[in-house]
Amino acid sequence: MTDVPMAPARPRRFYWSVRREIWENRAVYLAPLAVAALVLFGFLISLHGLPHAARVLSGPKPATPDEVAAYGRQSMVLMTPQFTPAAILVTALIVAVFYSLASLNTERRDKSVLFWKSMPISDRTTVLSKAFVPLAVLPVVAFVVMLATQAILAAISSAVIAANGIDPGVLWKNMPTPAATVLGLAYGLLAQALWYAPIIGWAMLISAWAKRMTFLWAVAPPLGVCLVELVAFHTHYAWDLLASRVKDGLAAFTVGGLGKAPIHDVSQINPMPFLTDPGLWGGLVFAAAALAACVWLRRRNDPI
Amino acid sequence: MACIEARGLRKAYGKSIALDGVDLTVEEGRILGLIGPNGAGKSTALGAMLGLTEYQGELKVLGRNPWTERDQLMAEVCFIADVAVLPRWMKVSQALDYVAGVHPRFDRAKAEGFLAKTTIKRTSRVRELSKGMVAQLHLALIMAIDAKLLVLDEPTLGLDIVYRKSFYDSLLNDYFDHSRTIVVSTHQVEEIQYILTDVAFIDRGKIVLDCSMEDFEARYAEVMVAPENREPALALKPIQERQVFGRSIFLFDRVERAKLANLGEVRTPSLADLFVAMMTPTGAAK
Numbered sequence: 406m407t408d409v410p411m412a413p414a415r416p417r418r419f420y421w422s423v424r425r426e427i428w429e430n431r432a433v434y435l436a437p438l439a440v441a442a443l444v445l446f447g448f449l450i451s452l453h454g455l456p457h458a459a460r461v462l463s464g465p466k467p468a469t470p471d472e473v474a475a476y477g478r479q480s481m482v483l484m485t486p487q488f489t490p491a492a493i494l495v496t497a498l499i500v501a502v503f504y505s506l507a508s509l510n511t512e513r514r515d516k517s518v519l520f521w522k523s524m525p526i527s528d529r530t531t532v533l534s535k536a537f538v539p540l541a542v543l544p545v546v547a548f549v550v551m552l553a554t555q556a557i558l559a560a561i562s563s564a565v566i567a568a569n570g571i572d573p574g575v576l577w578k579n580m581p582t583p584a585a586t587v588l589g590l591a592y593g594l595l596a597q598a599l600w601y602a603p604i605i606g607w608a609m610l611i612s613a614w615a616k617r618m619t620f621l622w623a624v625a626p627p628l629g630v631c632l633v634e635l636v637a638f639h640t641h642y643a644w645d646l647l648a649s650r651v652k653d654g655l656a657a658f659t660v661g662g663l664g665k666a667p668i669h670d671v672s673q674i675n676p677m678p679f680l681t682d683p684g685l686w687g688g689l690v691f692a693a694a695a696l697a698a699c700v701w702l703r704r705r706n707d708p709i
Numbered sequence: 710m711a712c713i714e715a716r717g718l719r720k721a722y723g724k725s726i727a728l729d730g731v732d733l734t735v736e737e738g739r740i741l742g743l744i745g746p747n748g749a750g751k752s753t754a755l756g757a758m759l760g761l762t763e764y765q766g767e768l769k770v771l772g773r774n775p776w777t778e779r780d781q782l783m784a785e786v787c788f789i790a791d792v793a794v795l796p797r798w799m800k801v802s803q804a805l806d807y808v809a810g811v812h813p814r815f816d817r818a819k820a821e822g823f824l825a826k827t828t829i830k831r832t833s834r835v836r837e838l839s840k841g842m843v844a845q846l847h848l849a850l851i852m853a854i855d856a857k858l859l860v861l862d863e864p865t866l867g868l869d870i871v872y873r874k875s876f877y878d879s880l881l882n883d884y885f886d887h888s889r890t891i892v893v894s895t896h897q898v899e900e901i902q903y904i905l906t907d908v909a910f911i912d913r914g915k916i917v918l919d920c921s922m923e924d925f926e927a928r929y930a931e932v933m934v935a936p937e938n939r940e941p942a943l944a945l946k947p948i949q950e951r952q953v954f955g956r957s958i959f960l961f962d963r964v965e966r967a968k969l970a971n972l973g974e975v976r977t978p979s980l981a982d983l984f985v986a987m988m989t990p991t992g993a994a995k
């Protein structure tokens with residue numbers, strides 16, 4: 406037997422582990438793309454209203470939001486800097502949660518775990534590569550799809566407006582600068598991934614532990630705790646904790662992380678409140694513990 | 710160094726004991742058949758060797774503790790647990806890419822060569838292949854891995870006879886050489902008898918027979934005895950008697966062939982016959 410080189414470098418095994426996750430879960434890129442296509446389609450069929458709206462907006466007095474709503478029709482709604490990112494973001498979050506709930510469950514149910522375990526990939530590499538998909542791959546996919554969609558919307562609407570003899574600048578005076586769009590989305594996605602890491606960790610833990618009905622197991626016990634607390638102590642700390650975990654993830658996309666106005670300028674990106682939030686660090690510790698438990702469970706679990 | 714060395718291997722699932730003090734040594738370059746009835750502990754024993762299950766007792770595979778050193782061990786050990794385990798969504802080309810990507814000992818050209826002998830298309834997904842083709846694909850992937858130990862747990866379960874035959878033929882002709890070790894467990898004893906160098910019977914978590922095929926052929930003899938010779942045959946303490954067409958077939962362990970030749974025609978029994986004799990509670994084997 407010839408001596409073959411030692412096991413390939415860890416990055417190589419990690420890379421192929423992530424690739425195989427994306428092969429199996431094509432929704433990771435197909436779902437954001439499908440939503441983007443839907444937005445573009447909706448935009449195209451509502452384009453005819455755009456010149457009229459632009460005329461109103463470029464008139465002597467500034468348009469009120471009501472006028473935008475009245476005249477802008479869907480095309481203006483779709484063009485707002487929040488709509489497309491929000492639609493893609495929500496899609497990516499749904500995909501992330503369902504991906505995580507299946508990540509360590511499906512392989513046991515279809516018994517393919519025995520094939521994966523016949524390869525020289527440790528349980529730790531496997532779990533980390535699976536966590537990498539919702540925490541890194543999906544945000545990057547969402548980022549690219551959001552920017553591409555925004556760019557296409559901007560290009561088409563500018564062309565339509567210009568073709569109607571109106572200065573396209575009128576459309577963009579209320580929009581964030583390109584730099585703010587790019588950096589704001591990148592920062593928002595990064596912060597959101599960190600903030601939602603414990604949710605992903607929890608979903609993966611349930612998928613490693615439960616035999617079936619992973620969604621129910623992931624959702625019912627936390628809600629049960631809230632209910633028990635409410636009934637027994639008439640307080641709602643658990644509920645507040647869960648609710649802030651879910652809704653505060655979107656705050657990073659807003660000015661000062663306050664969840665009010667969307668970011669319009671690079672100077673409005675301020676990570677300090679986020680980085681000093683104990684909830685962030687507590688959540689990351691929880692996520693790390695959940696992933697460690699996933700490694701432990703995957704090691705010992707049999708196929709279902 | 711022995712490839713596999715187990716001493717007092719034990720495993721219990723709650724109150725049920727799956728392995729009850731298994732001692733087993735498999736030298737390098739052997740093909741061991743691990744044969745036992747359902748629930749005898751075959752899969753548990755193989756799972757322990759592959760670092761898939763925790764156990765008590767001593768176990769070394771290629772000099773390593775399979776539970777604590779699993780990650781290193783898997784670079785040199787490969788296994789097929791059951792034909793249905795290839796992920797159903799995977800394309801054949803993806804399976805090749807993936808194994809080539811993660812396994813340092815995978816020879817892609819070799820795998821392509823095995824696949825060229827089949828009708829499997831690169832663009833097919835596993836779910837589109839027949840059961841036999843999935844087994845062929847899995848075997849092509851595994852045989853292209855230069856592993857020191859290959860463990861096959863019921864690899865041909867649910868396959869028809871043509872695939873089963875070609876599975877073991879290619880394993881023997883295209884894969885096995887004397888630096889490799891193969892451990893295979895199966896129900897279909899008669900089909901693997903000719904490829905084995907060693908055999909072990911396992912029953913209720915214990916090894917009840919462990920010998921080389923040469924020893925097996927030297928030890929065990931089967932004689933078809935006419936009714937008038939039945940008494941002298943019984944005097945030689947057969948381990949089993951069964952009736953065929955009014956004659957008795959006796960199975961003997963360690964009885965001189967010269968003595969048996971007087972009773973009738975002496976043959977080497979099949980592993981399946983010995984297995985049945987040893988596993989049947991009415992047999993005198995225990």
